[in-house]
Amino acid sequence: MSTEENCILSVENLQVSFRTDEGEFPILRGLSYTLPTGRILAVVGESGSGKTVHALALLRLLPPAAHITGGKVIYQGKDIVHLTKKELRNIRGGKISMIFQDPSASLNPVLTIGEQLTETILAHKKITKQVAQKQAAALLEKVGIRESEKRLQEYPFQFSGGMCQRVMIAMALALKPDVLIADEPTTALDVTIQAQILRLMRDLQKESGMSAIFITHNLAVVAGVADEVLVLYGGLCMEQAEVNELFASPLHPYTQGLLKSLVSVDKKKDRLPAIEGQPPIPSEIGKGCPFAPRCTQALPICFEQCPPLTVKGTHRVRCWLQEGK
Amino acid sequence: MNPIEIKHLSKTYIRRPFLGKRTEKKVLQDVSLTLKEGRVLGLVGESGCGKSTLCKVLLGIEPFSAGEVWINGKNRNHLSRAERKDLCRQMQVVFQDPYSSLDPRMNVYQLLSEPLAIHGLYPNKQERKNFLRKLLEAVGLSVSFFPRYPHEFSGGQRQRICIARALALNPRILLADEPVSALDVSVQAQILNLIKKIKEERNLSVLFVTHDFAVARFLCDDIAVMHDGQIVECAPAEELFTHAVHPYTQKLLRAVPKPNPALRDTWLASAREENV
Numbered sequence: 001m002s003t004e005e006n007c008i009l010s011v012e013n014l015q016v017s018f019r020t021d022e023g024e025f026p027i028l029r030g031l032s033y034t035l036p037t038g039r040i041l042a043v044v045g046e047s048g049s050g051k052t053v054h055a056l057a058l059l060r061l062l063p064p065a066a067h068i069t070g071g072k073v074i075y076q077g078k079d080i081v082h083l084t085k086k087e088l089r090n091i092r093g094g095k096i097s098m099i100f101q102d103p104s105a106s107l108n109p110v111l112t113i114g115e116q117l118t119e120t121i122l123a124h125k126k127i128t129k130q131v132a133q134k135q136a137a138a139l140l141e142k143v144g145i146r147e148s149e150k151r152l153q154e155y156p157f158q159f160s161g162g163m164c165q166r167v168m169i170a171m172a173l174a175l176k177p178d179v180l181i182a183d184e185p186t187t188a189l190d191v192t193i194q195a196q197i198l199r200l201m202r203d204l205q206k207e208s209g210m211s212a213i214f215i216t217h218n219l220a221v222v223a224g225v226a227d228e229v230l231v232l233y234g235g236l237c238m239e240q241a242e243v244n245e246l247f248a249s250p251l252h253p254y255t256q257g258l259l260k261s262l263v264s265v266d267k268k269k270d271r272l273p274a275i276e277g278q279p280p281i282p283s284e285i286g287k288g289c290p291f292a293p294r295c296t297q298a299l300p301i302c303f304e305q306c307p308p309l310t311v312k313g314t315h316r317v318r319c320w321l322q323e324g325k
Numbered sequence: 326m327n328p329i330e331i332k333h334l335s336k337t338y339i340r341r342p343f344l345g346k347r348t349e350k351k352v353l354q355d356v357s358l359t360l361k362e363g364r365v366l367g368l369v370g371e372s373g374c375g376k377s378t379l380c381k382v383l384l385g386i387e388p389f390s391a392g393e394v395w396i397n398g399k400n401r402n403h404l405s406r407a408e409r410k411d412l413c414r415q416m417q418v419v420f421q422d423p424y425s426s427l428d429p430r431m432n433v434y435q436l437l438s439e440p441l442a443i444h445g446l447y448p449n450k451q452e453r454k455n456f457l458r459k460l461l462e463a464v465g466l467s468v469s470f471f472p473r474y475p476h477e478f479s480g481g482q483r484q485r486i487c488i489a490r491a492l493a494l495n496p497r498i499l500l501a502d503e504p505v506s507a508l509d510v511s512v513q514a515q516i517l518n519l520i521k522k523i524k525e526e527r528n529l530s531v532l533f534v535t536h537d538f539a540v541a542r543f544l545c546d547d548i549a550v551m552h553d554g555q556i557v558e559c560a561p562a563e564e565l566f567t568h569a570v571h572p573y574t575q576k577l578l579r580a581v582p583k584p585n586p587a588l589r590d591t592w593l594a595s596a597r598e599e600n601v
Contacts, residue, residue: 046509047480161372190371190536195580195596202593217510220539220582224589243586261514263539265566265581271521272543274514278479 008178008211009035009058009096014071016050016057018282025283027053029235030071032309035179035211040202042214042226042243046279050235051215055183058213059092075179094124097172101184103164107156113140113167114152120174139170143200162193166200173204180205180212186221198225219262223247231255234280234290237309240316251317254291289320297321326398328498328530329360329383334392336378336554352378353389354554360498365524365531367545367562369538369577375554376534380502383532384418385409397497414444417491421503423483427475433486434471437461440493457493463526464489464519481512488519492527499524502534517543538581542566550574 016028028050035041045051056062058073060080073080075091083091100106108116117136118129125132133152140148143166156164165185172180182201186194202225205212214226222229223243230240231254239252250256257275277294289295292302301320309318336353352375360366370376381387383394385401394401397415399408420426427436437457447453458468464485475483484504491499501520505513521544524531535541541548542562549559550573558571569575579595 046511191538191582192371192576192580192596195582195592198582199593199596218582219510220584223584223586224582224592247584247586258511259584261511262584263514263517263537263543264584265539265542265578266583268542268563268566272514272518274518275511276515278481279509279511281479 006037007034008037008075009213010072010074011035011058012072012074014054014057014073015069016053016062016066017069018066020065020283022283026069027066027235027282028057031232031235031237032071033230033237033240035213036228037211038205038209039227040205040212040214040225042216042222042229043232044216044219044222044229045232046217048234048279048282049232050282051217051232052183054232055098055181055213055215058181059096059098060088061092061098090124093120093172093177094175095177096179096181097175097177099165099168099172099180099182099185102188103161103168104156106168107164109156112153112155113159117152117167117171117174120171124175135174136170139174140167142173142204143167143170144196145170160193161189162197165189165193165197169197169201169204173208173210176208176210178210180210181215182212183215184217185214187216187218194221195224201225219258231258234285235282236290236306236318237316238291238318241314245314251312251315251322252291252319253295253297253321257294289318327359327361327395328397329358329532330393330395331356331358331379331383332393332395333357334379334382334389334394336375336382336387336389352554353382356392356551356554356556358549358556358559360530360532361547362530363528364546365533365544367541367548368532368534368551369536369541369548370551371536371577374551376551377502379551380418380500380532380534383416383500385412410444414494415496416498416500417494417496418500418502419484419487419491419504422507423480423487424475424507426487427483429475432472432474433461436475436486437490437493440490444494446494460489460493463492463523465515479512480508481515484508484516485519488516488523492523495527497530499529499531500534501531503536504533505540506535506537513540520544538566538578550577 012032014028014031015026017024017026031054043051053066057068068081114136117139118132121132121135136152137148140151145151145163145166159167186197189197216222226243229243229246231238233254239255250259260273261275263272275294280290288303289306292298295302299320307318307320307323309316312322334353334356338350338352340348356379368376378387382389396412438453441447441453447456461468461470466485505516508516533544545562548562548565549556552573558574569578583592
């Protein structure tokens with residue numbers, strides 16, 4: 001893992017719980033990782049794994065029913081979990097920015113693209129409106145939108161889904177953030193547009209040296225953009241490794257199962273070796289390993305006690321099968 | 326006799342605003358397609374290309390402007406009331422979103438027995454129950470599900486219920502409109518296996534609508550690629566994947582992300598900036 005100096009963000013034992021009528025239940029059950037400067041970390045998980053909650057928790061954007069019950073998010077020596085509202089305002093958008101899944105729902109339909117872009121810039125910088133306008137136009141050009149001066153006057157409904165996501169990226173990059181968090185940025189888009197957007201994000205990330213956290217459920221997309229992968233299941237990190245490592249030799253049975261069950265456009269398979277069962281509902285996870293009920297190699301201990309996250313070579317993995325190997 | 330035969334089908338949406346000009350939008354243009362007996366025909370295209378509209382036209386939910394639709398050797402537009410009802414028995418559908426396609430106020434037994442009641446099948450209560458039990462088991466669910474309601478199930482389980490409901494009338498044709506795109510990755514594989522198994526067991530002819538080439542390759546025997554309301558290429562699956570002819574098909578195939586980090590650079594390079 002990375003040392004203190006070259007890591008931009010570090011998450012230590014982050015825990016988030018949801019309050020419901022039936023009581024309180026944990027959705028993120030102690031997540032720790034470090035984000036190395038200039039790298040893209042992909043967080044992979046299914047619905048209910050806590051991947052989106054984790055992203056929202058990083059910027060303290062959680063819905064009212066959820067709250068952080070423990071852990072730290074260290075950015076530039078400060079713990080985001082305990083920042084004041086004013087300090088948080090500076091970080092949100094300015095230092096760490098975020099892109100959401102549905103681009104057309106993230107833009108305000110009654111304001112022009114230009115107004116929304118300059119609003120972001122003016123909120124953080126003391127410059128005139130004219131200068132901000134110029135910067136906004138330059139940003140649009142950068143994300144590949146031509147005739148930017150004219151398009152700044154247009155409204156979101158005049159843009160396609162892919163174009164809206166480009167605008168969101170422009171907005172997220174407007175203040176040259178250190179970290180970009182992208183929550184399923186291409187899930188709502190077509191494959192051809194997806195490839196364009198991912199390429200754009202990777203190019204911009206390389207150019208600016210920014211770090212990124214990329215949240216997705218699509219392993220093929222992970223293979224296309226990430227440097228490092230963290231697999232979430234039932235609110236816990238199951239495995240983390242460098243991208244080539246993870247695809248070549250996954251250690252956790254869940255990661256192995258996911259990779260085996262993928263359909264491929266390059267070869268025809270007769271039957272898919274699927275993982276049986278359903279992803280767990282967060283309120284129903286017992287004391288053992290959350291994957292144990294679906295695991296074909298589960299041992300008696302897997303149902304009794306949750307395995308620790310241990311370092312195995314270049315991997316971090318949470319599985320009893322790997323303990324003592 | 327092919328289960329589905331579409332000849333030169335066109336559909337135009339006409340807008341007549343209160344003020345302003347009448348505008349026409351062609352959503353299907355001269356579409357000809359054949360679904361052969363016991364085969365899976367994949368209809369692949371990006372959003373807005375008209376693939377779901379085509380599904381709706383086949384089901385009779387939407388009218389069409391020109392052309393002919395033949396189902397089981399009968400012209401869809403020249404059917405008597407009784408023949409239309411019979412067509413429902415022969416052709417069933419599974420939709421994309423398993424959350425909105427099950428009535429939340431009906432339990433599983435009611436959901437599955439409704440089509441039987443409409444068509445007057447298995448009037449004997451015990452026989453009906455036995456039949457539905459076998460049906461549930463065929464889609465990998467147990468009999469304990471009968472008294473439960475849709476909200477108690479996960480997406481994958483709901484999609485299994487939808488598939489069971491579609492199979493209740495023992496149809497010859499199954500329309501599947503993106504049946505796995507709303508499901509979790511680890512559940513997608515289960516449902517795809519299930520559709521494949523059922524298709525083989527019952528010798529179903531399936532029209533499988535999807536935007537995902539990888540899914541199409543797994544399941545389909547023939548593939549039609551749709552773009553802007555037109556079929557741009559139609560070929561047996563293996564041929565299409567090895568020798569795609571149309572530039573649009575080639576472009577789509579290149580854009581599909583590959584789950585292999587070693588292929589990253591070629592994939593990203595394929596996304597040349599176009600039409601921005």
